[in-house]
Amino acid sequence: MVQIQTLSKNQKIILDIIEKANEPLKAYSILFNVQKKGIKAPLQVYRALEKLIKLGKIHKVESRNAFVACKNSNCEISKATVFSICETCEKVTEISNQKLSKYLKNFHDKTGMTYKKYNLEFYGLCTTCKRS
Amino acid sequence: MVQIQTLSKNQKIILDIIEKANEPLKAYSILFNVQKKGIKAPLQVYRALEKLIKLGKIHKVESRNAFVACKNSNCEISKATVFSICETCEKVTEISNQKLSKYLKNFHDKTGMTYKKYNLEFYGLCTTCKRS
């Protein structure tokens, strides 16, 4: 049975801001942006972020402590994320590559460990920054 | 020409601690451990960490804000790291897999972005935690 999840008020507000941004947002920058809407404390932001991550609506870009909306409809509920990050302009893009996903999903090493999730971040130069 | 890099006093102290630990260490736990050796301030720790990372002696486990010694001699100076992380006991292991490394190193997407580095973290259950 597929669970239809309705978002709470705070969750909606915060998802909305993240979706409208075209860059990863930091928690305290989100907080600043929602203070006019009555969300006053860091914890309110972090709680919403945690839930949104669980639902796969957003991802955390670990190396940047920032949050982006998931643009990838077949992204398995936050369990498998791949990002490309420009080290010059900090542009972040979620990569959706079937072959790569399949490769990583099936990866297992000799230790016998079972992998439920992964996060991959590529760092480099975007085409814009390459030109300048 | 291969550059022989001699570590400074603080860098040696901190690398030593990280190498002896069998788990990722957090910056402030390192700080606590080296206070008897005269390193008193966070910045002294963070500066040494930064240098050690650049030299490829240690890596940062991004999702844990923790630092581990590199166990992988053919790890290209901090440019390509793969970790397995047990979500139950937090055991972290650096994975050295030629095939995976080659695959990721050669990965490129349609955007034309050039990747200089990557970091991959697998999350799951280690064999010990699986049993209990």
Add this chain to the structure above:
DNA sequence: ATAACGTTTGTTATAATATAACATATTTGA
């Protein structure tokens, strides 16, 4: 040797990121 340069250190203060603890309210479902 010594000046110039880059690197490292020491130090104080502060910024940025994240969680603990507790009280209350709201929603969900048997």
Add this chain to the structure above:
DNA sequence: TCAAATATGTTATATTATAACAAACGTTAT
């Protein structure tokens, strides 16, 4: 309808990381 789960509000605090400045050290080229 009432218990359980989820969400909110609030204050305080913990954790992680950097800014800014001054001094010492190490290396290299005159």
